[in-house]
Amino acid sequence: MDGCVCCGEKETSGHTLWNCSIATEVWKESGIKFPSRVSQQEEFIDLIWLMKKYAREVDWELFATTAWGIWKNRNLVKHKGRCKLTKTIARDAANNIKEFCQNNNHNDTNHRTRRQSRPTWFPPKRGWxxxxxxxxxxxxxxxxxxxxxxxxxxxxxxxxxxxxxxxxxxxxxxxxxxxxxxxxxxxxxxxxxxxxxxxxxxxxxxxxxxxxxxxxxxxxxxxxxxxxxxxxxxxxxxxxxxxxxxxxxxxxx
Ligand SMILES: [Zn+2]
Known part of the structure; x- marks a missing residue:
């Protein structure tokens, strides 16, 4: 497996999207509050489940687009040798939400705070x-x-x-x-x-x-x-x- 394009460490989804220094900076810029139990994770999906379990309020749309921004930047470094500023990645993520909401007919882009509640995913019945x-x-x-x-x-x-x-x-x-x-x-x-x-x-x-x-x-x-x-x-x-x-x-x- 290739190493991380930014720091050379072993590249896992957890490293690239969360543990790598670039990712850490972007998450800081995003303003999303993470619970203390969320620490280093090998796989990014595990982080999501910890967030769902322990975070009080999460702006999931911002969370998702920020993760996507970090991934896109990783590809930019890998294929074009360019790296965006962490501030720009975080800002672009916020702008992407606006665009996404407009394209998908959300009419509440100005009232997003109301929707920043814990998402409710319920497990299926036993054996399902x-x-x-x-x-x-x-x-x-x-x-x-x-x-x-x-x-x-x-x-x-x-x-x-x-x-x-x-x-x-x-x-x-x-x-x-x-x-x-x-x-x-x-x-x-x-x-x-x-x-x-x-x-x-x-x-x-x-x-x-x-x-x-x-x-x-x-x-x-x-x-x-x-x-x-x-x-x-x-x-x-x-x-x-x-x-x-x-x-x-x-x-x-
Ligand atoms: Zn790295």
């Missing part, structure tokens, strides 16, 4: 698995993305994927693709009982009742429903957008 799905649009870049995070009843990560789609899709279409990808991932992992959780109520109900699917997502829903036949049992669950933060974390990778 939860698949959090998320679609995202990046209008400026003319791209879309899908994120899938798969966890068991204890919150343990069973699988995850992040895929960039090189053309712009609508919010509904990207969510429908995310659902299809999530279902395919769970099927390939051989899971028996799954809850598909997403923040697009239209997609969630179309999976249950295909008559409810709009024409633009009909094909995707049909394909998802075919894949769902592989499971012993399945359910869908619609959650508010910020509850689906685990899937949103990688939405901009």
């Amino acid at each position: 698995f939860k698949i959090n799905i998320n679609g995202a649009m990046f209008k400026k870049e003319g791209q879309s993305g899908v994120i899938v995070v798969n966890r068991n009843e204890k919150g343990k990560l069973m699988g995850a994927m992040c895929k960039k789609i090189p053309f712009p899709l609508g919010a509904l279409e990207s969510e429908a693709i995310a659902a299809e990808e999530g279902i395919a991932l769970a099927r390939d992992l051989g899971l028996g009982e799954v809850v598909i959780e997403g923040d697009a109520s239209i997609v969630m109900s179309a999976l249950v009742n295909r008559d409810q699917s709009l024409s633009s997502i009909k094909k995707l829903v049909e394909s998802s429903r075919t894949k769902l036949k592989a499971f012993k049992k399945w359910e869908t669950n619609h959650v508010r957008r910020h509850c689906n933060i685990v899937a949103q974390l990688l939405a901009r990778c």
Whole structure:
């Protein structure tokens, strides 16, 4: 494995996004308050779970975009030999949220403090698995993305994927693709009982009742429903957008 492009240490997701001195500086600049129990982590996903457990209030959108900014800077150093100022990385992260909210029709960008509450992710029933799905649009870049995070009843990560789609899709279409990808991932992992959780109520109900699917997502829903036949049992669950933060974390990778 290659070493960290910034300091040469062993590169893990925990090092690059959290422990490396550049990351540490960026997190300081971000103004996010971290609980004292959050220390060095080999994997960044473990840090998220500690945050969920111990942090009182977290601005998860800022958290996710800041992590993404650090990763993007790592790629800039690796491929172009340039490194942004830590202040700039933190500032760009805050600006990215504004852009993301505007592109995805959030109308509460001026009232974000109200939404800085602990996200509520509930584990699935015993023996079940939860698949959090998320679609995202990046209008400026003319791209879309899908994120899938798969966890068991204890919150343990069973699988995850992040895929960039090189053309712009609508919010509904990207969510429908995310659902299809999530279902395919769970099927390939051989899971028996799954809850598909997403923040697009239209997609969630179309999976249950295909008559409810709009024409633009009909094909995707049909394909998802075919894949769902592989499971012993399945359910869908619609959650508010910020509850689906685990899937949103990688939405901009
Ligand atoms: Zn480093």
